[in-house]
Amino acid sequence: MSVPNSSGMDPDGYILSISQDPIQxxxxxxxxxxxxxxxxxxxxxxxxxxxxxxxxxxxxxxxxxxxxxxxxxxxxxxxxxxxxxxxxxxxxxxxxxxxxxxxxxxxxxxxxxxxxxxxxxxxxxxxxxxxxxxxxxxxxxRFRPSRDIAVALNADVEQVLAGYLTRIAQTDAEQDRLRLQREASRKIVRATHVLRSEDATTWPQTLEEHVALFVRRYPTMITQVAFFLFEARNPQAQVDNFTTRLQGFMEWMAAQAPKG
Missing domain, CATH: 3.30.460.10 (Beta Polymerase, domain 2)
Structure with a gap:
């Protein structure tokens, strides 16, 4: 029987499946x-x-x-x-x-x-x-880690985030806006995984693990991605600040994506 480790994978190199512990x-x-x-x-x-x-x-x-x-x-x-x-x-x-x-x-x-x-x-x-x-x-x-999986899971990221930006701009209720910022932040943090290197040996499960793996490859972007991790947990940014940061990070990610 394989013993789980902290890399999001079992010792045989397969991605860990979700826990089957009893529901709380x-x-x-x-x-x-x-x-x-x-x-x-x-x-x-x-x-x-x-x-x-x-x-x-x-x-x-x-x-x-x-x-x-x-x-x-x-x-x-x-x-x-x-x-x-x-x-x-x-x-x-x-x-x-x-x-x-x-x-x-x-x-x-x-x-x-x-x-x-x-x-x-x-x-x-x-x-x-x-x-x-x-x-x-x-x-x-069971699946082994690959960039193909990360890309497939996030194929809709640009469309989804554009939709969030539109809805955030149109809502007048602060509670609804903060909820949308939280959801958009979760999406962009998970989408950073499309930039994983082909030889990466871990597979993130939580938002924090996504950020850690991303920062390992792009250390100069720690401030930018940390902003979205915070918003994913405790959204409070003003609308102009949030939308400007989200648009900028989306553009940066698009520029890093492998061509062809």
């Missing part, structure tokens, strides 16, 4: 409500997966998010997406033990498509635990 009792009522809410009607669900801090059993009540991946049997229709959004919002309003409920939605065909191996295959195998339904992670072998 503080979040059990929420997960029971999730199951009841998603099973009260036919939503076309193939499987429901938990990821993030609740899945790792290291979440903090009142501070952490609830992160769920929903895999549907068929590509989602607009009415079905709208209904899932209604359910997500209702769960968020009923449960103060998390500050946000997230649904990442895909379809079975997309998950199992060979071209999505490094994105969906890796995601389900190493970041998710199946709550109920078909566990598609069983279709995949």
């Amino acid at each position: 009792p503080e979040f059990q009522p929420l997960l029971e409500d999730v199951r009841a809410s998603l099973s009260q009607e036919d939503l076309g669900l193939d499987g429901v997966y938990l990821y993030g801090s609740v899945a790792r059993a290291d979440a903090t009540p009142g501070i952490s998010d609830l992160d769920l991946t929903l895999v549907l049997r068929e590509p989602p229709t607009a009415p079905r997406l709208a209904r899932l959004e209604e359910i997500r919002r209702a769960l968020e309003q009923r449960h103060s033990e998390v500050i946000k409920v997230d649904f990442d939605i895909g379809s079975r065909g997309n998950v199992l498509a060979p071209e999505n191996l490094h994105r969906w295959g890796f995601w389900l195998k190493h970041h998710c635990r199946c709550l109920w339904g078909n566990d598609l992670s069983l279709h995949f072998e």
Whole structure:
């Protein structure tokens, strides 16, 4: 049996899968409500997966998010997406033990498509635990670290961050703006992993590990990335400061990305 180490990998060089420790009792009522809410009607669900801090059993009540991946049997229709959004919002309003409920939605065909191996295959195998339904992670072998995986996981980063900048500029409510800054900061910190060197021997799990690995390669950028780590934990920057820093860091990252 392989003994885990602190590098995010086991001694055989495979990326560690998420813990299967029991879910913290503080979040059990929420997960029971999730199951009841998603099973009260036919939503076309193939499987429901938990990821993030609740899945790792290291979440903090009142501070952490609830992160769920929903895999549907068929590509989602607009009415079905709208209904899932209604359910997500209702769960968020009923449960103060998390500050946000997230649904990442895909379809079975997309998950199992060979071209999505490094994105969906890796995601389900190493970041998710199946709550109920078909566990598609069983279709995949364990993965070794590679830049291809990092790029696949962050293929949407420019689009997502541009969306956050638009929403931040349009919101008048400070609480909503700070929440968006927190989410955007988490995204950009994780996206720094696309700049990992091909011969990197570790795989980050937490935001702090992402920052440490990034700074090891780009030590002169420690102040810039530390700003986003702070905002990911305790957002408080003024809107102009945040958007200027985010746009600048996005441009810098784009300039560093390997060409071709």
